[in-house]
Amino acid sequence: MAKVQQEVMRACRLGLGGIVQLWCRGDSLVEALPRLVVNPDGQPIKPVGKGKFQHGILRGESGDIDEILLAWTEWGAELNCHGGSACATAALRLLQENGFKEISPENWWFESAKAGRISLAECEARLRLPQAVTPLQVRLLSHALQLEKSVQEWIDHLSEVEQNSSLELLEKWIAAYAGDQIILKKHVVAVVGAPNVGKSTLFNALLSLDRAMVSELAGTTRDAVRQNLILDGLSVELVDTAGLLEKAAGADAEAVRRAREILQAAELCLLILDGSREFTDEDRHAWQACQGVPTLVIINKNDLPQVLTEAEYHQEGIKNIDLKLSALEDREVGRLAEMAATKLWGEHSPWAKTSVDNLHSGIITARQFRHLASARDSLAAGDMKAAAGSMRKIIKTEVAELDAIREELKPSRQA
Numbered sequence: 217m218a219k220v221q222q223e224v225m226r227a228c229r230l231g232l233g234g235i236v237q238l239w240c241r242g243d244s245l246v247e248a249l250p251r252l253v254v255n256p257d258g259q260p261i262k263p264v265g266k267g268k269f270q271h272g273i274l275r276g277e278s279g280d281i282d283e284i285l286l287a288w289t290e291w292g293a294e295l296n297c298h299g300g301s302a303c304a305t306a307a308l309r310l311l312q313e314n315g316f317k318e319i320s321p322e323n324w325w326f327e328s329a330k331a332g333r334i335s336l337a338e339c340e341a342r343l344r345l346p347q348a349v350t351p352l353q354v355r356l357l358s359h360a361l362q363l364e365k366s367v368q369e370w371i372d373h374l375s376e377v378e379q380n381s382s383l384e385l386l387e388k389w390i391a392a393y394a395g396d397q398i399i400l401k402k403h404v405v406a407v408v409g410a411p412n413v414g415k416s417t418l419f420n421a422l423l424s425l426d427r428a429m430v431s432e433l434a435g436t437t438r439d440a441v442r443q444n445l446i447l448d449g450l451s452v453e454l455v456d457t458a459g460l461l462e463k464a465a466g467a468d469a470e471a472v473r474r475a476r477e478i479l480q481a482a483e484l485c486l487l488i489l490d491g492s493r494e495f496t497d498e499d500r501h502a503w504q505a506c507q508g509v510p511t512l513v514i515i516n517k518n519d520l521p522q523v524l525t526e527a528e529y530h531q532e533g534i535k536n537i538d539l540k541l542s543a544l545e546d547r548e549v550g551r552l553a554e555m556a557a558t559k560l561w562g563e564h565s566p567w568a569k570t571s572v573d574n575l576h577s578g579i580i581t582a583r584q585f586r587h588l589a590s591a592r593d594s595l596a597a598g599d600m601k602a603a604a605g606s607m608r609k610i611i612k613t614e615v616a617e618l619d620a621i622r623e624e625l626k627p628s629r630q631a
């Protein structure tokens with residue numbers, strides 16, 4: 217194996233999109249890449265200048281691997297390969313066999329920030345961008361890539377005359393942050409309730425997908441079934457859970473324990489009751505288990521004669537039924553999706569959706585927000601110098617801060 221002289225980083229997750237970008241950097245890139253990339257006539261490419269593109273074939277000893285577009289950049293080169301994981305994995309292997317060391321996106325961007333090639337704010341946005349799954353997330357993170365520019369502009373315009381409008385803009389960015397967190401987050405929504413009330417049928421109907429098993433027997437679902445979807449622009453993980461049996465043993469008891477665990481950790485529960493039968497002890501337990509978790513109470517099987525009366529659920533302390541629907545006949549399921557999204561957005565919809573583009577704040581991390589808030593406080597107290605100093609900290613690279621930022625990123629890596 218050749219000596220490591222260059223580095224390669226997967227800029228997108230393999231197998232998810234139409235293309236995969238492999239980003240390369242290193243001192244001897246202009247010598248190393250022509251050994252692996254030939255032009256359409258089969259001759260080694262002649263590297264072109266920065267900012268230019270080259271069409272080529274990535275060629276290994278055993279033959280052609282992929283037709284690629286090579287982009288020469290300020291910092292190295294981007295190999296735009298086809299997106300199938302077989303192609304991209306073979307391309308990566310070829311680079312590794314030829315002296316390129318694969319490094320993680322974290323190391324790539326943190327090293328770039330440490331070396332001062334990019335701002336700390338750009339590093340934070342770059343690390344999150346490959347995990348973006350909704351168009352709103354991509355738009356927000358694209359603004360976040362430009363945060364250095366917006367912050368610098370704010371600092372440049374800060375003067376006695378501008379003080380009020382400068383403060384106003386900071387207040388707007390501060391207000392936008394909560395909405396931005398909602399956009400960036402993956403929201404876990406659990407479908408819960410007694411056995412056989414139609415949880416899996418509703419789960420499938422919400423997804424318009426035959427994802428979870430349904431049967432007329434109680435206890436069909438044991439392991440939770442999870443599926444990602446986009447609900448009114450938000451990234452949501454919908455979880456179908458086992459019915460909350462009252463008396464369970466063995467695997468059933470474990471299924472109930474897990475369902476309760478998911479329910480407790482969920483951001484929102486959809487508690488399903490069966491309108492075609494009376495309120496049971498199992499419904500009571502399910503309702504009790506939802507206490508303390510934001511919950512929408514849903515009466516299902518609305519297509520059948522309704523047995524469950526208002527008096528019954530009032531007696532149980534259920535003050536409000538949010539919706540009656542039929543999962544089987546897909547009646548009001550769309551309305552439920554809207555209600556769930558409204559709950560998740562809270563007070564931030566629809567303002568947050570439009571502010572992403574109108575406001576261009578791009579403040580995405582708690583670290584950035586802390587500096588933003590302290591800049592606002594300083595400016596409100598009339599201390600422009602301190603305000604500018606706090607704003608500079610948003611974009612400035614301080615090596616000491618990098619470890620804290622890595623810690624902050626951990627939850628989003630798991631998402």
Ligand SMILES: Nc1nc2c(ncn2[C@@H]2O[C@H](COP(=O)(O)OP(=O)(O)OP(=O)(O)O)[C@@H](O)[C@H]2O)c(=O)[nH]1
Nearest residue numbers: 411412413414415416417431435436437459543544
């Ligand atoms: N009539 C009618 N039947 C329904 C409706 N929703 C579900 N069912 C039926 O109710 C039965 C149970 O449905 P499931 O979706 O498996 O119920 P579940 O709550 O997931 O059940 P467990 O996984 O066993 O806890 C099936 O026979 C479904 O066809 C509905 O809206 N109307």
Ligand SMILES: [Mg+2]
Nearest residue numbers: 415416436437
């Ligand atoms: Mg089920």
